Amino acid sequence: MLCLKTERTKKAKAPVCIACGEATTNGRYVTGVGYICNQCYGQKSYDFSDFSEKGKPGKLASFGFEVEVDPCLSKHYTLLKHGFVPTYDGSVEMEFKSPIYYSKSGLQIVLDTMSIFASDIVSTHIHFECVDKDLAISNWKPIWIPIANYLYEREDLTRKIFGRFFSSRWCSKYVTIDERYTAFNIATKYDTWELRLPRFRSPDQFSKLIDWGRRVSQRLTLTDPDKARMGIIRDFNKIFGTEVPIDLH
Secondary structure, eight states: OOOOOOOOOOOOOOOBOTTTOOBOSSEEEETTTEEEEHHHHSOBOTTOOOOOEESOOOSSOOEEEEEEESSOOGGGGGGGGGTOEEEOOTTSSEEEEOOEESSSTTHHHHHHHHHHTGGGEEEEEEEEEOSOHHHHHHHHHHHHHHHHHHHHTOHHHHHHHHSSOOBTTTBBSOOOSSOSSBSEEOOOSSSEEEEOOOOOOOHHHHHHHHHHHHHHHHHTTOSOHHHHHHHHHHHHHHHHTOOOOTTOO
16 A cells, blocks of 8 residues: 655744734734734824833933834834834824833934934924922923023024924923923923923934933922022033023023
8 A cells, every 4th residue: 555645734933023022923024124013013092101111210210202203114113123102193194102211221222223214203202200290390480481592592502402493383482381382391191291392313412312301300309490490501511511501590
């Protein structure tokens, strides 16, 4: 009797998502990026808040940021490799929201990635932890009005440090505790304050903005708004190498 040998058909392995690590056939290959499952690829709502966390809590404030792009291209999805989430934003095609960072550990590779498509970035809002939100709100105007006025009168300096200038619609120089479309925004839903003025230009520029913002959060715990403002300006001068007068009023 003739025995016929048959080969067992091997079941193909499902591709693995570069964002969540799940093996699934429910996804797509994004050119130049890799395979992304439908769950990670899909655009989340503007109010999405289930973010991953990086690092461990320390003395300095935690932070996170939003990378707004318009149009949204395949290469931008590289950010999903680093824990970013694509979300809806009415002003641009896509807003990629970062994890919550407790330290700058592992941040450099993210900034280097962003530098590849820096010219595509419309804005990069940074959120910082605010330990005593009520105190910050009560001191917000006396702290920021002199600083905002100073920067508004010096467009070249503002563009050099923040990457862009004030905008009357999305990033106003006016300081208020009620309106969120301001350069220095305290009207957030969480225990944070937001630096809306930045636009990413380079890893070094953006890293310095994060350093400054984390120190600002420390200054916001001071009860005296004048001392807080002077400390914020001292930190600004130290980090950016500027000579902004300490006694702005």
